[in-house]
Amino acid sequence: MSRFDFDLFVIGAGSGGVRAGRMAAGYGARVAVAEASRLGGTCVNLGCVPKKLMVYASGFAAAFDDAAGFGWSVPEPSFDWAALKANRDRELVRLNGVYRELLERAGVHIIEGRARLRDRHTVAVGGETFSAERILVATGSRPVKVPIPGAELAITSDELFGFESQPRRVLIAGGGYIAVEFASILRGLGAEVVLSYRGKLFLRGFDDDVRSTLAAEMRKRGVELRFGTTVERLVRNADGVAATLSSGDTIGSDLVLWATGRAPNTSGLGLEELGVRLDARGAVIVDEHLESSVPGVYALGDVIDRITLTPVALAEGTALARNLFGGTPTTVDYSNVPTAVFSQPAVAAVGLNEATARAAGHEVVIFRSTFRPLLHRLSGRDEQAMMKLVVDRASDRVLGVHMVGPEAGEIVQGLAVALKAGATKASFDATIGIHPTAAEEFVTMRSPVGG
Ligand SMILES: Cc1cc2nc3c(=O)[nH]c(=O)nc-3n(C[C@H](O)[C@H](O)[C@H](O)COP(=O)(O)OP(=O)(O)OC[C@H]3O[C@@H](n4cnc5c(N)ncnc54)[C@H](O)[C@@H]3O)c2cc1C
16 A cells, blocks of 8 residues: 555646546556646637637638628628627536546546645645655646736736627737737737737748748738837727837737747746756756656646647656556657647648758758639639748658648648658659649649759
8 A cells, every 4th residue: 555645646637737647547546636727727728729719710700701702692790709708618618527527537536726745745735735656747837928017908818718898909919829829810800900029020930931921911811910019018098008119109909918928837836945946937847757856746738848739748648647657668759749820821830940950951952832722713812822841852851841821730730640750752742632622732842942
């Protein structure tokens, strides 16, 4: 009989914590999960899921517009923010229940409350303490605001999901995927949207052709992009909030959305007191087995700040459970992680972009296709899709796949398998397309545009 209450105590029932806890319990471990808020974590409650539902909602506006070219006459559409919020929230409550059921069915003990480490084998939640042989910190991340005058007048994505009425004029500060996605969502739902970003072009880390294509297309859809500017000051006025930009311009809005980044949730957990090493951003430093500098204390997901995406947190949770309780040594392979931006039009990519491939020393051959999707031949919408392959000249290996266009996420997910399997350009060329699709373009690009 173990001297501990649990074999594994998980702090945080988000994507990574739930996966690790469920799998560990499946291997026979006695597992507890403490959750301070709602089961499912950020992705289910304040991230991927509610956001994607809003992406769907906003996509209808363009579909109604596009329908006319196909013979439809659509009465003037109207949108009900409260109806969307109510339906979306109902779905999230359902998912919270699904997560509870998954954990309970796996035999995981659920503890509601904020947890704090007392020592490397003891966790306090409320007035109770629990002992565990191993502790997993899976506390995720939180949005951060830049401390400018009036910062309290801005909200973050967390609060946006709770907004009761539809914002009509929105200023978004930031240039990451959250800023870009909400710019598209709110514009699609009918708001005037200005996005201010300090860099020359948003979506740092994505291929430059993707970034410039998306910027051009978002402008066509009416999003005002102000690159090279920062929001310096916010003041409340009769009309809402007035923002002064570094350019000197003033932007009036009824909502300022701060989307300038997220920070790992490590404060108030007792980690520093225990000697758990954190990096400069406050992320838990872990080794390849996700173990921190304190033996027996592990961390994964957004709180380790490697690749802050749900499927990565899930992969880490799986690896940890296998390592600790499954008898199968597993490490996470962080190469070729596909990713999408659910903007309008959408973006997705896997592998190296042109600049990172060159910087890594590859001599590359570039294939690129820019075209008007068939849908827009009749819809009349002036929108271009862009697809790009980055190929290593010496080995013919496809190093990167990049796309802006309809269903980019759905298309690139499949191609991620090909990259993981080490596909060459010759194998792309030998693949027969599905016609007529946009995706077939990836297997029909024959002439390099650069190298
Ligand atoms: C707006 C937005 C959109 C996103 N869209 C996508 C997307 O489209 N695709 C994608 O892959 N990723 C997306 N993400 C990222 C994704 O949500 C995260 O990468 C993922 O949720 C990380 O999982 P996690 O388990 O590390 O943490 P989380 O899911 O954040 O879970 C951490 C949990 O720990 C709890 N917690 C924190 N401290 C304590 C404590 N002391 N005691 C008890 N509980 C505690 C929190 O309440 C939370 O429930 C999005 C994120 C945001 C904010």
